[in-house]
Amino acid sequence: MKQISKKVRFNWKIVIYLLLAVVLIYVLFPILWMIITSLKSEQEALLIPPTWFPKKITTFGFRYMWQMKPFLIYFKNSLLTAGPTAIFSTLFGGLAAYSVSRFRFPLRKFFMGFVLCTQMIPGVLLVGPYFKVLNKFQLYDTHLALILGYTAVALPFCTWMLKGYFDSIPRELDEATLVDGCTKFTAFFKVILPLSFPGIVATGVFSFLLAWGDLLWALCLTSSESMSTVTLGIANSVGEYRVVWPALMAAALIACVPSIVFYSFLQKYIVSGMTKGGVKG
Amino acid sequence: MFKKSMIFVLLIILCFSSVASSAKTVxxxxxxxxxxxxWLKCLKEVxxxxxxxxxxxxxxxxxxxxxxxxxxxxIAxxxxxxxxxxxxxxxxxxxxIAKGYLLNLNDLIEKEDKNFLDQWADGPKQICNYYGQMRAMPDNAQSIVLFYNPRLFKQAGLDPNKPPTTWEEFREYAKKLTNGKDQWGFGMVANKSASLISRFFPILWSFGGDIFNEDMTKSKLDSPESIEAFEFFVDLYIKDGVTxxxxxxMSAQDVRTYFSQEKVAMQFGSGFTISIVDQxxxxxKAPEVLKCAPLPVGKNKVTFSQMDFWGISANTKVKEEAWEFVKYLTSKEVQTKFFIDNGVTSARIDVGESELIKNNKFGNVISEQIPYGKAMPMFIGMNEVNDAIIIATQEALTKQKTPEAALKDASAKVNSIIARYK
Amino acid sequence: MRFSLSDKLLAYLLLLPAALVLFFVLLFPMVSTLLTSFGIELNNFNFTFDNYVRLFKDPEFWNSFKNTLIFVPISVIGDLVLGLSVALLLNQKIKGRKFFRVLVLLPWMIPSVVTGATWRWMYNPISGIINSILLRVGLIEEPVLWLSSKSIALFSIIMANIWRGFPYVMLIMLTGLQSIDSDIYEAGTIDGVNSWQKFIYLTLPNLKKNIIVVLALTTVWEFRQIDLVKTMTGGGPGSLTEVLVSFVFKQYFEFFQFDYASAIAVIMSVLMLIISIPYIKGILAD
Incomplete structure (x- = not known):
């Protein structure tokens, strides 16, 4: 009996690995191709038909990108917009989600619907009028303009996601703290926040990446090179007359590094499962 | 502590430097x-x-x-x-101009010499002229010409000094230069971009076809000549397989990439082509090896006028300074620099017809063809017309429609665009 | 010292920061879009339905409408299926899962402009790596025209789109899976149910809320997705891959038809609203 179950488990693992392999090829092949390309020389990257591996590995792409573009400034700008965006949208979204999740009030449905609706107008049409608003407040070409814009785009997603997470926390728990003499507001910080931490982190990662990867708003709402974000800087290097593929790929890969670091750092919170221990009543 | 104070000092310096720079007019x-x-290197020097x-x-x-x-x-x-x-x-x-984004330059020009505008060729000047108002200044004026690879010509048994002169000849050459595997006679640009327009219109005009009738009230794309030109163009791929x-x-850049690797023997281009291919x-060794020639001729000898312009924003707060800078950009000195660095030929007569350009193997051909150049029609809905033609070309190339049906659909679209803007 | 606010007031106060940001950024653009679509300008209050009439007669609009109705559902379902499967896989105790969890998120971290440019290049018949490998391996004899064949152009873009979109779903699903009590599974193991039954009867119901959220958000998200279409085909060949949002983009930025673009956007929003009503009901059901 024991042996059979072991066997079954063993086969299951093979299936998992096989599936994982297929998915990994689909997921990783383009990334692998980007890495390979980034290590080629400019001329080799353009060869027809393409070479599968670099004939001669070179760091040309990385050097070129670094020399041609003020990447440190780009990174600074991206961090200064994506970081606050992640914080603000998660915080504001969290508060709103808590309200919708734990209180019953007439505008509840309307608010959740409205929040989703704000996302339905394509960014193309938002960016023009928003520009006029920014002019009124003298915010054009500032980080704040981008932070506010991205927060508004990310907020609905954050609210919806966090509402889902908060709902999964049993209501008895925060009621218990209420009995202990806390206000609903402190219950939020003492119970809900720690318990839904994985969700909050996931939401933060989401908003961070949204702001990091955006092009249209950064393109239209900044003017000087000193305000340019990483994504905009990269988009600008897809020139009309020349695409330096190795450098473009190198830049795209480097642009991922902060996100990877950010995510790896937070990953343990997402997957730790530490939060569940105390929940069972 | 030391670090902190260093940062503080740095910050102060930064503040001052930004104050210092903001004292200048930007x-x-x-x-x-x-x-x-x-280009960036060149512009930075400028x-x-x-x-x-x-x-x-x-x-x-x-x-x-x-x-x-x-x-x-x-948006801005x-x-x-x-x-x-x-x-x-x-x-x-x-x-x-229609949206009012560009400043009327008339009063600025009036302050200049009487003959100020005489230095520019008429064609480009006319584009800028909006009911007597100059709304932009001409930058470069070029013509689309045929670039070819003499080495591949020789391999195919063709005389490298005799590029094709008629479209039929062009097709025959292209067939001979195609091996069906990794070499093609002609590099066709047909992606969604204006590059397709500048490379197809010369053929259209050369066959006697046109986009509009003379008073621009009706599409002429459904005329037999237009359809013939369109079929010729599309068949280069569908029937002849020479592209x-x-x-x-394929973007213009993709075609140049093929051309630079000798996978494509002929392509249309202009002043900017050689320096990019070389890169x-x-x-x-593109500048030495490659050659260029006038476009083949059909019923008409015609090419496409490729032009760029400098505009000043209508809501600028530094009108005078902006004008000074535009004057500098269009000066003889800078325009000559643009040619030397990037190969584009100037709309200024004293640069465009200078010895420097005449003695250049490519510049010479390009500037000689400028008189045969025809510009894109100045129609407010031209982007929509171009889009209709691009869509028709792609539909025909991917066999969604026959060339004739595709172009007739485009023609109907153009008619409704004209009607809408009336 | 504790002052008690009425619950209702507190509830509204909690909504306030979010509402303020949304109003500041989006209220004016939304109102302006709506007004523009009716041809109303600041100095001209004339009201017209022309743009809507034109839209219903425009075959290009209906074409992009149809393409959107293919593009969005397939992308959303693809995102969900792939995201959920990968989340389930990476929730197993396998070697190197931490590493893989970072790796599969990469597609999401790469700016979508680069994603589009890279996939377009990989799909190229001559210079693309996909055809190059398939030809060398012998799976095909002629290069496949991924982005130029009538039957597959849109699906080629969807492939790239799912590649880009699924990591986000995976992340949400992973956090959802983490919050399911392992006790439930242990109870299941004792009862002798197989893995499939476990998935259907234990995992899925527990993920219900997450799935609703993901469906709602990816639907809206994919409707707005424009970078890939723009960079890969620009809507071509012809208008085979034109979707609503790229059509709006074209009308606005290339044709300067601000009012017409606004009308399309309004219709698009109404469409999205109708689609998302079940989601809104779902997320608010207790």
Whole structure:
């Protein structure tokens, strides 16, 4: 009996690995191709038909990108917009989600619907009028303009996601703290926040990446090179007359590094499962 | 502690430096060329020279990728916060003028010499002229010509000194230069871009076809001549197979890449072509090896006038300074520099017809063809017309429709566009 | 010292920061879009339905409408299926899962402009790596025209789109899976149910809320997705891959038809609203 179950488990693992392999090829092949390309020389990257591996590995792409573009400034700008965006949208979204999740009030449905609706107008049409608003407040070409814009785009997603997470926390728990003499507001910080931490982190990662990867708003709402974000800087290097593929790929890969670091750092919170221990009543 | 105070000092210096720079008048300058390194180097030199001449002015670069250039300018102009000096292509001019994005330069020009405008060729000047108002200044004026690879000509048994002179000959040459595997006679650009327009219109005109009738009240795309031209163009791929597969995915840059690797023997291009091809594959030695010739001739001898312009934003706050800078950009000195660095031929007569260009193997052909150049029609809905033609071309190339049906559909669309703008 | 606010007031106060940001950024653009679509300008209050009439007669609009109705559902379902499967896989105790969890998120971290440019290049018949490998391996004899064949162009873009979109779903699903009590599974193991039954009867119901959220958000998200279409085909060949949002983009930025673009956007929003009503009901059901 024991042996059979072991066997079954063993086969299951093979299936998992096989599936994982297929998915990994689909997921990783383009990334692998980007890495390979980034290590080629400019001329080799353009060869027809393409070479599968670099004939001669070179760091040309990385050097070129670094020399041609003020990447440190780009990174600074991206961090200064994506970081606050992640914080603000998660915080504001969290508060709103808590309200919708734990209180019953007439505008509840309307608010959740409205929040989703704000996302339905394509960014193309938002960016023009928003520009006029920014002019009124003298915010054009500032980080704040981008932070506010991205927060508004990310907020609905954050609210919806966090509402889902908060709902999964049993209501008895925060009621218990209420009995202990806390206000609903402190219950939020003492119970809900720690318990839904994985969700909050996931939401933060989401908003961070949204702001990091955006092009249209950064393109239209900044003017000087000193305000340019990483994504905009990269988009600008897809020139009309020349695409330096190795450098473009190198830049795209480097642009991922902060996100990877950010995510790896937070990953343990997402997957730790530490939060569940105390929940069972 | 030391570190902290260092940072503090640095911050103060930064503050002061920004104060110092803000004392200058800033002229915001948008040009897609700033995202291309050869051009960027050239423009940076121009900027440095200009700032030396005018120490009270700071030229602030606002780089933007070519594909995003009008998006950005539209949004900024709608919000009345656009860059002061902007580089435009010919198809941008009518809508920018119609939307009121570009400043009327008349009173600025009046302050100049009486003969100030005489230095520019009439063709480009006419484009800028909107009911007597100059709304932009001409930058370069070029013509589309045929670039070919004499080495591949020789291999195919063709005389490298006798490029094709008629379209039929062109097709025969292209067939001979195609091996069906990894070499093609002609590099067709048919992706969604104005590059297709500038490379197809000459054929259309040459066959006697046209986009509009003379008073621009009706489409002429459904005329037999237009259809013949369109079928000739599309069949280069569908029937003759002389162009690499999926031309509808090929950008001008893709074609130049094929050309630089000798996978394609002939392509259409202009002044900018050689320096890019040289960069794509230096081992080809493009400036020495490659040659160019006038486009083949059909019923008419005609080519496409490729032109760029400098505009000043209508809501600029530094009108005078922006004008000074535009004058500098269009000066003989800078225009000559543009030719030397990047191969584009100037709309200025004293540069475009100078010995320098006449003695250049490519510049010579390009400038000689300028009199045969025909510009894109100045119609406010031209972008929509172009889009209809691009869609028709792609539909025919991917066999969604027959060439005739595709072009007739485009013609109907063009008629409704004309009707809408009446 | 504790002052008690009425619950209702507190509830509204909690909504306030979010509402303020949304109003500041989006209220004016939304109102302006709506007004523009009716041809109303600041100095001209004339009201017209022309843009809507034109839209219903425009075959290009209906074409992009149809393409959107293919593009969005397939992308959303693809995102969900792939995201959920990968989340389930990476929730197993396998070697190197931490590493893989970072790796599969990469597609999401790469700017979509680069994603589009890279996939377009990989799909190229001559210079693309996909055809190059398939030809060398012998799976095909002629290069496949991924982005130029009538039957597959849109699906080629969807492939790239799912590649880009699924990591986000995976992340949400992973956090959802983490919050399911392992006790439930242990109870299941004792009862002798197989893995499939476990998935259907234990995992899925527990993920219900997450799935609703993901469906709602990816639907809206994919409707707005424009970078890939723009960079890969620009809507071509012909208008085979034109979707609503790229059509809006074209009308606005290339044709300067601000009012017409706004009308399309309004219709698009109404469409999205109708689609998302069940989601809104789902997320608010207790």
């Amino acid at each position: 002229v915001r300058f948008q040009d897609w060329h700033m995202t291309e390194d050869v 900027k440095a020279d200009y700032e030396k001449l005018h120490p009270e002015v700071e030229i602030r670069f606002e780089p933007v990728a070519h594909k995003d250039k009008s998006n950005k300018f539209i 102009s709608e919000a009345k916060n656009a860059p002061d000096v902007v580089h435009c292509e010919i198809q941008d001019i009518p809508p920018y 690499p597969p999926a031309p509808n995915e 794509l594959n230096p081992s080809l």
